[in-house]
Amino acid sequence: MKSEKPNLSAIAHTLGVSVATVSNALSGKGRVSTELAERIRDTARSLGYVPSVAGRALRTGRTGVLGLVLPDIANPLFPQIAQAIEQAASSAGYGVLIGDSRGAVEQQTQAILRLIDRGVDGIIVIPRRGTRISDIGCPVAVIDTPATPGNTVASDHWGGGEEMGRHLRELGHERVLILGGSPLSNVQSDRIGGLRAGLGSSVRAEVLWLEQHAETHGADAPLGLAAMVKDGVTAFAGLSDLTAVRALTELQAAGIAVPEAASVTGFDDLIWSSVITPSLTTLRMDMAEIARQAVQALVAVIAGLPQGRVTALGTVVADSNSVPMMLMLRQSSGPRAVDNRNVEGDEA
Incomplete structure (x- = not known):
């Protein structure tokens, strides 16, 4: 026979006090002496009492749940971010719906509305590229880039790009x-700006957009x-590790040695970036710190604390909205080849 979970009545019966006294002691409300409140909390712990989420929601008007909207969960970057958000939320006493x-x-809008309908106390949004998140009727924190209006917190994508640009320039690359x-x-616009700044005016830098290339030549061309x-x-x-690996694969298939004949670098430091051959030089985001700041700022607004600040767009602002990236130097970048005009190899 399944035993019943201990409730407020069981705690009250054990101590010989009223249910109302137990409720006030556990919620921090009402007039309960410090000594009695401590005895009640000790008894609750010893009995294995777990507060009812539904009951707490009725009393406080909060569910203890945050929403998280990701741009594309199939991209291996975003499950890593989701894990960091869940850990930060759990530390703050919240659960997460994704x-x-x-x-x-359109799907981004629908995802936000579904989470609001489910009663989340606030939402963290990593916007689909180029979109802005305005007032949605509940506290919202945005993780995008410092250049995005209403952004809460993000990696310093420009600064990371600048560091990578300096790395390539110092290796002697001129094109x-x-x-x-x-x-x-x-995000990618900021990374480009940083790369160009780090490379300097003496380095010739051009941009190839894969989306535009696919429209003209086909997705797999x-x-x-x-x-x-x-x-x-x-x-x-x-501008991402996924793009860098596509370049690396194509160069290797054409018989071009990396990094001897050409260097390849990325952004994000995905979980496999250090184990491919050659291992990928890339920039790592401090996901734990980004998650901590986003959750902290959002929870502060939910609780009505002074450090919780809201922009004119209705989004939550953290104390520091730009988290430095870390350059991970690995095997895929090296000194510029002196002369590549005699490189052999056919297109893959």
Whole structure:
């Protein structure tokens, strides 16, 4: 026979006090002496009492649950971010419900509305590229880029790009191809700006957008990187690790050695970036710190604390909205090849 969970009545009966006294002691309300309140909490712990989430919601008007909207959960970056958010939320006493935008603005809106309907106390949104999150009727924290209006907290994408640009310039690279996904991405725009600043005016840097290339040549069409190496490009700077691995794969298939003939770098430091061959030079985001700041700022607004600040757009602001990135130096970047004009290899 399944035993019943201990409730307020069981605690009250054990101590010989009223249920109301137990409730006030556990919630911190009412006039209960410090000594009695401590005895009640000790008894609750010894009996294995777990507060009812539903009951707490009725008393406080809060569910103890935060919403999290991701742009595309199929991208391996976002489950890593979700894990960091869940850990930060758990430390703050909250659970997390996840919604997936699946790469579409309409789906992002629907995901937000579904979470609001389920009564979440606040929502953390990583916006689909190029979209703004305005007042949605409940506290909302945005993780995008410091350049995004209403942003709460983000990695310093510009600063990370600048550090990578300096790294490639110091290796002697004079011609770099930047590989991006979509020109609509605020994050990737910041990364490009940083890369160009770090490379300096003496380095020739061009951008190839994979989304535009796919529209013209097809999603699986080669990028023509071997021909670019023969033409003098000695470094390929992907704006994500996924893009960098596509470049690495195409160069290797064409018989071009990395990093001897061409360097490849990325962003995000995905879980497999250190174990591929060659291991990928990339930039790591401090996801734990980003998650901590986003949750802390959101919970402060929910609780009505002074440090919880809201922008004119209705989004929550953290004390520090730019978290530095860390350059992970690995095998895929090296000194510029002296002469690539005689590189052999065919397009994959």
